[in-house]
Ligand SMILES: *[C@@H]1O[C@H](CO)[C@@H](O)[C@H](O)[C@H]1NC(C)=O
């Protein structure tokens with residue numbers, strides 16, 4: 001579950017683009033629950049976004065850990081890709097109430113791969129609406145990928161904002177390693193940003209929690225070709241995914 005990518009998006013509405021004084025702030029987890037290079041890939045995506053995030057890392061071995069104080073004045077918290085869920089949870093469960101409170105008060109949580117799994121309840125931060133959860137896409141019916149190897153997967157993107165709003169692009173190849181699927185309750189007001197091409201399962205979504213939003217992605221939009229040299233399809237970062245989150 002190297003999860004890395006999503007996030008720029010979650011950023012918030014009233015941000016004024018292009019004015020340094022109003023650069024939105026993002027805190028990106030870095031620590032044992034993230035894979036090598038994954039926090040930096042997410043940070044790069046955030047910095048290169050139209051919102052030009054002011055990004056800081058936080059975690060148990062960083063200058064600041066994830067606390068209500070370090071999240072003060074921050075618009076977006078990002079949980080990047082990492083290893084297996086159970087060991088990751090041991091090191092991150094202490095953040096559960098802090099993150100739930102952060103989002104409920106209007107913050108954005110952005111979860112890439114493992115960061116998406118961690119937003120669920122099996123175990124996790126429980127950031128999804130009641131009746132919704134995350135699971136492994138590789139175990140789902142008609143999944144395109146059925147083992148946990150480093151690979152690529154196809155996703156149909158549904159552009160929700162920005163210049164390509166309303167546009168749909170099918171079959172985009174994204175880096176994937178045992179990524180999450182979001183199983184959303186029918187009664188939630190979820191925004192589906194991407195679906196796995198082979199079976200229509202939700203690959204990227206935004207769901208509300210209190211005054212905030214939770215943006216999750218199972219594959220890795222932040223991954224470039226260096227992530228999987230043996231993959232058969234070309235890989236590139238998908239920066240336009242950033243548009244998804246800006247208007248929320
Ligand atoms: C939505 O459905 C789930 C069960 O799938 C239920 O637990 C939850 O209370 C429902 N939420 C609303 C707002 O009706």
Ligand SMILES: *[C@@H]1O[C@H](CO)[C@@H](O)[C@H](O)[C@H]1NC(C)=O
Nearest residue numbers: 144145146147148149150151
């Ligand atoms: C995973 O599945 C692919 C085909 O989808 C196969 O080529 C590959 O060898 C499998 N990897 C393992 C470790 O079983």
